[in-house]
Amino acid sequence: SKIPGFRALDTETVKDYLAERPDLGGHVGPSDSKDAWTVREVGDGNINFVYIVEGPSGALVLKQGLPYIRIAHDWPLTQERARFEAEALREEARHCPEHVPELYHYDGALCLLVMQYLPPPHLVLRPALTAGRSFPKLPCHIAHFMATTLFNTSLLALDSKAWRELVGRFENVDICRLTEQVIFTDPYYSAPVNRHTSPQLDDLAHAFQHDVEAKAAITALKAKFLQQRQALLHGDLHTGSLMVTEDTTYVIDAEFAFAGPIAFDVGKMVANLLIAFFAGAGLQTPEAPRTRQRQWLLQATVEMWASFVAEFKELWTASVKGGKPGDLCPSALFGEEAPAGPASLQAVQEDFFQGLLPDVLGFAGAVIIRRILGIAHVVDYENIQDADSRAAAERQSLQFARRLLVETSSFGGSVEAVVKAAAAC
Ligand code: ADP
Ligand code: SR1
Ligand code: MG
Ligand code: MG
Ligand code: MG
Structure with a gap:
């Protein structure tokens, strides 16, 4: 239900809203220059409305959530989501300001945020990948974002009081x-909102609905999603949630x-790089092959995982005081009484990452499947105009995703093995 006092803004009232707040409007220009401001609604996501406002002094972005989702007006969604976004942006900026837009303002009653505008040549990564682009610094940047935000909001960095307080602030129930x-339910039964390339993929859509092993695996992952509280996640970390330049x-x-679960954020990223890879097979033409970009997407997957592990481990090791046998680690998981010398720390870390990767791969499989059989599709595949070519790329993706989901251990705990198998498809 609508928040009392809520009203949806439009390209005109956005100007009034900002002009009445000189601290915000000032990013664009003085309020008496309002008539010269331009406002464009540019939302291309599934959920919200996003306005870019430009004026003589600069620009900003205003994002507003209505009481329903953008792509389905009969689908209500809590307007508390703006508060979660504002709180998360603040928390992320504490740990990784270089990869997060600055939040200027949050208005709970109007369910809106005002934030830093990321101007051209910034592009949303997903359509840029679909256009054949590569971004060599991306894997390291994303690894840095994930390592810093996930480590610093986990029980490896926080004491249990701070941790419980953080968890309590992010009870994002409806979302x-x-x-x-x-992700975890609809693609595995004939949910009314599902869609797929039909009739080409009818057999696979039907197969997933009767696939006992896939259902067991997705249920185990759903349980982890619900029960495992390891860190503050971004929660929707896909290539449509990234804006990039070189x-x-x-x-x-x-x-x-x-x-x-930490593996959910990492798994979404792995899935979306693989989606771009598999879709590339259908997007390329003899005149414009995607060989190099597709190789880069696989390398980027390996590099992102390796950098994430290295950086997360580095933060963890550095947070352990001294590092001599018998020294104490400050985190809640290694409390005052727990000795955490280098040997035991190394053993715990190895255990941690060995346990993490299968979940990363499982979540990645689930995320690929939902983008082909569920409600929310992606331009990676949708831009393959010929339905048979699109279905071929989707079929290959689904078969590979099922291996990630069900035969996770066949990759021997190695991302290199995963990308080698993808390249061989
Ligand atoms: P949704 O929650 O609906 O998915 P997003 O936050 O992903 O909304 O924003 C939708 C689109 O708005 C993005 O894909 C991008 O094109 C544009 N956008 C969002 N934030 C910014 C920003 N800070 N600077 C420039 N463009 C932005
Ligand atoms: C109705 S599903 C909409 C999807 O868009 C968001 O970005 C999330 O990925 C969500 O699953
Ligand atoms: Mg989005
Ligand atoms: Mg969103
Ligand atoms: Mg996704």
Whole structure:
């Protein structure tokens, strides 16, 4: 239901809203220059409305959430999502300001945020990948964002009081229920909102609905999504939530933030790089082959995982006081009484990452499947105009995703093995 006092803004009232708040309007220009401001609604996501406002002094972005989702007006969604996004942006900026747009303002009654505008040549990564682009710095940047935000909001960095306080601030119930539905439930039964390339993929869509092993695996992952509270996640970390140039990477759209399994954020990123890889097979033409970009997407997957592990481990090791046998680690998981010398720390770390990767791969499989069989599709595949070619890329993706989901251990705990198998498809 609508928040009392809520009203949806439009390209005109956005100007009035900002002009009445000189601290905000000032990013664009003085309020008496309002008539010269331009406002464009540019929302291309599934959920919200996004306005870019430009004036003589600069520009900003205003993002507003209505009481329903953008792509389905009969689908209500909590307007609390703006608060979660604002809180998450603040928390992320504490740990990784270089990859997060600056938040200027949050208005709970109007369910809106005002934030830093990321101007051209910034592009949303997903359509840029679909156009054949590569971004060599991306894997390191994303690894840095994930390592810093996930480590610093986990029990490895926080004491249990701070941790419980953080978890309590991010009880993002309705948004998590949406994810439970669209990723972990709908693709595995004949949910009314599902769609797929038909009739070409009818057999596979039907097969997933009767696939006992896939259902067991997705249920185990859903349980982890619901039960494992390891760190504050971004919660919707896909290539449509990244804006990039050759040199910069920004993570936007934090409204799905909640305390959950670290592997979910990492798995979404792995999935989306693989989606771009598999879709590339259908997007390329003899005149414009995608060989180099597709190789880069696989290398980027390996590099992102390796950098993430290295950086997360580095933060963890540095946070352990001294590092001599018998020294004490400050985190809640290694409390005052727990000795954490280098040997035991190394053993714990190895255990941690060995346990993490299968979940990363499982979540990645689930995320690929939802983008082909569920409600929310992606331009990676949708831009393949010929339905048979699109279905061929989707079929290959689904078969590979099922291996990630069900035969996770066949990759021997190695991302290199995953990309080698993808390249061989
Ligand atoms: P949704 O929650 O609906 O998915 P997003 O936060 O992903 O909304 O924003 C939708 C689109 O708005 C982005 O894909 C991008 O094109 C544009 N956008 C969002 N934030 C910014 C920003 N800070 N600077 C420039 N463009 C932005
Ligand atoms: C109705 S599903 C909409 C999807 O868009 C968001 O960005 C999330 O990925 C969500 O699952
Ligand atoms: Mg988005
Ligand atoms: Mg996704
Ligand atoms: Mg969003």
